[in-house]
Amino acid sequence: MSKYDDIVHYQDYEELVRILKESNNNYDMRKIQKAYNLAEKAHGDQRRISGIPYILHPTSVACIVAGFGMDTDSVIAALLHDVVEDTEYSLDYLRKEFGKDVANIVDGVTKISKIKLYSREEQQAENVRKMLIAMSNDIRVIIVKLADRVHNMRTIECMPEQKRRDKSRENMEVFAPIAHRLGMKAVKEELEDLSLRYLDPIGYKEIEDALMLRENEREKFIEKKKKEILKASKMPAGKIYVSGRVKSINSIYRKTILRGKTMDEIYDFFALRIIVDDIKECYNILGVIHDLYNPIPRRFKDYISTPKPNMYQSLHTTVIDSEGIPFEVQIRTWEMHQTAENGIAAHWKYKLGFTRIVNNKKAKELDANINRIRDVLQAQIDTDDSTDIIRNIRNDFDQNEVYVFSPKGDVFNLPNGSTVIDLAYLIHTEVGNHMVGAKVDHRIVPIDYKLKTGEICEILTQKDSHPRRDWLEICKTSSARSKIRQWFKRERRDENIVEGKMMIERELKRSNIYLEDEQLEDLLSFMLRKNKFNTVEDLYASVGYGGIQLWKVMPRIKEEYALKFKPHEDEPVISKPKPARHRRITSGVIVDGMDDCLIKFSHCCNPLPGDEIIGYITRGFGVSIHKRNCTNIPKDISKAEEPERYVSVRWEEEIKQSNFRANLEIICTDRTGLLADVTIALSSMRIFIHTLNSRHITEDQAIVVATIDVVDKEHLETVINRLKSIKDVISIRRF
Numbered sequence: 076m077s078k079y080d081d082i083v084h085y086q087d088y089e090e091l092v093r094i095l096k097e098s099n100n101n102y103d104m105r106k107i108q109k110a111y112n113l114a115e116k117a118h119g120d121q122r123r124i125s126g127i128p129y130i131l132h133p134t135s136v137a138c139i140v141a142g143f144g145m146d147t148d149s150v151i152a153a154l155l156h157d158v159v160e161d162t163e164y165s166l167d168y169l170r171k172e173f174g175k176d177v178a179n180i181v182d183g184v185t186k187i188s189k190i191k192l193y194s195r196e197e198q199q200a201e202n203v204r205k206m207l208i209a210m211s212n213d214i215r216v217i218i219v220k221l222a223d224r225v226h227n228m229r230t231i232e233c234m235p236e237q238k239r240r241d242k243s244r245e246n247m248e249v250f251a252p253i254a255h256r257l258g259m260k261a262v263k264e265e266l267e268d269l270s271l272r273y274l275d276p277i278g279y280k281e282i283e284d285a286l287m288l289r290e291n292e293r294e295k296f297i298e299k300k301k302k303e304i305l306k307a308s309k310m311p312a313g314k315i316y317v318s319g320r321v322k323s324i325n326s327i328y329r330k331t332i333l334r335g336k337t338m339d340e341i342y343d344f345f346a347l348r349i350i351v352d353d354i355k356e357c358y359n360i361l362g363v364i365h366d367l368y369n370p371i372p373r374r375f376k377d378y379i380s381t382p383k384p385n386m387y388q389s390l391h392t393t394v395i396d397s398e399g400i401p402f403e404v405q406i407r408t409w410e411m412h413q414t415a416e417n418g419i420a421a422h423w424k425y426k427l428g429f430t431r432i433v434n435n436k437k438a439k440e441l442d443a444n445i446n447r448i449r450d451v452l453q454a455q456i457d458t459d460d461s462t463d464i465i466r467n468i469r470n471d472f473d474q475n476e477v478y479v480f481s482p483k484g485d486v487f488n489l490p491n492g493s494t495v496i497d498l499a500y501l502i503h504t505e506v507g508n509h510m511v512g513a514k515v516d517h518r519i520v521p522i523d524y525k526l527k528t529g530e531i532c533e534i535l536t537q538k539d540s541h542p543r544r545d546w547l548e549i550c551k552t553s554s555a556r557s558k559i560r561q562w563f564k565r566e567r568r569d570e571n572i573v574e575g576k577m578m579i580e581r582e583l584k585r586s587n588i589y590l591e592d593e594q595l596e597d598l599l600s601f602m603l604r605k606n607k608f609n610t611v612e613d614l615y616a617s618v619g620y621g622g623i624q625l626w627k628v629m630p631r632i633k634e635e636y637a638l639k640f641k642p643h644e645d646e647p648v649i650s651k652p653k654p655a656r657h658r659r660i661t662s663g664v665i666v667d668g669m670d671d672c673l674i675k676f677s678h679c680c681n682p683l684p685g686d687e688i689i690g691y692i693t694r695g696f697g698v699s700i701h702k703r704n705c706t707n708i709p710k711d712i713s714k715a716e717e718p719e720r721y722v723s724v725r726w727e728e729e730i731k732q733s734n735f736r737a738n739l740e741i742i743c744t745d746r747t748g749l750l751a752d753v754t755i756a757l758s759s760m761r762i763f764i765h766t767l768n769s770r771h772i773t774e775d776q777a778i779v780v781a782t783i784d785v786v787d788k789e790h791l792e793t794v795i796n797r798l799k800s801i802k803d804v805i806s807i808r809r810f
């Protein structure tokens with residue numbers, strides 16, 4: 076038995092009408108009835124998973140919203156919140172029939188429900204929270220969404236286990252913190268408690284049972300304190316309201332189970348709340364309490380003179396009675412109480428000129444202090460509709476950021492003023508390099524389009540497209556700019572390589588020397604080490620842009636030619652096709668069911684053509700290719716955490732990409748010159764070396780680790796065999 080067991084799961088329209096009438100607020104009942112009629116018609120005979128008519132969900136949400144004391148448009152938006160998403164009625168229709176505010180709230184709620192909220196990364200959760208607040212240009216969006224969440228949690232029992240846990244985690248990570256931020260304590264506690272029930276059913280039950288055990292004891296204690304305080308205050312019973320306060324299960328859970336304390340060690344396990352009419356009386360009562368019991372030093376907090384950022388106000392103190400039992404006391408006015416429970420929603424009333432909420436008769440006797448606080452709030456609210464309240468509340472959120480999401484619901488966080496180019500490069504360098512355009516909210520936008528929070532942005536790419544120089548002027552982030560620059564540098568390099576090679580060939584032709592590419596590279600290999608080049612490409616590039624002046628080196632090249640090719644031509648040539656030197660972007664891998672997706676070869680296992688492979692769909696970085704037996708890939712995919720992310724892939728029949736990385740581990744007897752021998756062997760085979768390191772493993776053994784480019788598995792075997800023939804090499808292993 077908990078306080079949530081009594082909650083009515085579904086409330087119908089009649090109930091809503093009753094709540095609205097009892098509220099004493101001026102609701103536009105005609106308009107609300109019209110909204111209900113539409114919702115009823117639109118949802119027709121749709122049913123919830125439990126089999127209950129769907130319409131009872133929006134009416135229940137509307138009841139919760141009305142319970143906060145929200146205005147007519149909020150109640151209407153609550154009634155219609157699922158209409159645009161789930162039925163044939165459009166946003167434009169709602170705008171025409173109910174005005175732009177209602178349409179805007181419904182639109183916001185619909186958008187939020189499309190975002191993928193739960194993620195394992197804390198950073199992402201923070202982004203999502205920030206974005207939800209930022210994208211709610213009208214705070215009522217969040218309030219209606221929270222009510223929707225609360226109702227879904229109340230009725231989540233019939234959902235499958237995994238769904239309940241996912242939703243519960245979303246609540247803990249995203250919605251409860253937002254409710255807290257908006258001061259909506261009742262919502263926060265209900266979301267947390269109902270979620271905890273699914274996330275840790277055993278812990279939840281433990282606390283619930285412990286609370287039950289102490290319930291009698293607690294009630295007696297509270298009754299006794301009530302009497303003592305009433306007597307000491309000398310106030311008439313109607314002027315002071317004293318009640319026991321049960322802490323939320325989640326807050327006890329965090330103090331006991333998570334911090335290893337026992338229930339008896341929690342100070343404020345016994346807690347009293349005293350509500351009076353004005354601020355002066357709050358401080359009077361505090362005096363009474365401190366006379367009556369012994370205050371615990373440093374446990375007094377005055378949130379009346381210094382309200383919490385979410386507007387919460389109260390006096391807190393912890394005292395010990397004559398029997399040595401500590402208990403916490405909260406003292407506040409009715410108005411503060413309303414704010415403490417419903418936060419921002421409570422303040423909504425002022426904007427609407429609603430009558431006071433709880434204690435109407437005291438309206439005229441408002442304490443000067445309350446007036447002051449109210450004036451501040453009023454001022455904030457009046458300056459510029461609701462956006463200002465939210466601006467005030469999220470003052471710790473960076474205004475200089477925008478949050479947009481991908482069609483799949485991933486959230487990306489960019490500086491204000493960022494364009495679709497910045498987003499493309501943020502997603503992945505290759506996405507940026509191949510971007511041809513972008514769609515925002517499903518419409519094509521120009522390339523200099525500046526993104527706004529809450530927009531869904533899809534980057535359009537094409538395999539053979541590339542960046543343009545004017546992007547450098549358009550993009551906002553320096554990371555995008557540097558990636559574009561890098562691309563141009565690399566691209567120029569390719570042009571330079573072609574140019575340099577042609578220049579050398581032209582010069583040789585003049586001497587009637589015609590060589591195959593392989594022979595040419597072989598001829599030029601003598602120049603590499605001298606000029607500290609790794610590959611012959613570096614040499615070509617250097618010639619191409621004029622770093623090496625050809626007229627200076629041509630005589631030496633011709634000399635070398637005479638030496639190498641003319642007298643004896645028995646130099647063994649490795650019988651492998653020369654790797655195509657132009658790195659095409661084609662990946663060589665086909666992903667079943669996906670054309671033209673981004674491919675990345677994983678560096679954990681460096682798959683080669685010929686290996687059995689599998690693809691893994693990453694978050695925002697395309698498909699990464701692993702060897703099937705890579706240690707990072709589960710043996711049984713069906714038992715993987717997210718099996719749907721694994722896709723079957725295969726090598727293209729004809730691989731256009733020339734270079735694949737392979738890691739080699741060479742164990743050898745240590746001697747001087749060994750590393751040099753390996754380097755020479757590799758460069759004689761024209762193997763591009765990415766890294767080459769060696770270290771001792773025993774007194775006389777060393778391990779050389781090399782990352783090299785090879786064409787495929789067969790090529791790698793040739794390379795390994797060649798390396799094995801080096802003196803003192805003991806074994807070679809690919810990893």
Ligand code: MN
Pocket residue numbers: 132156157223
């Ligand atoms: Mn809903």
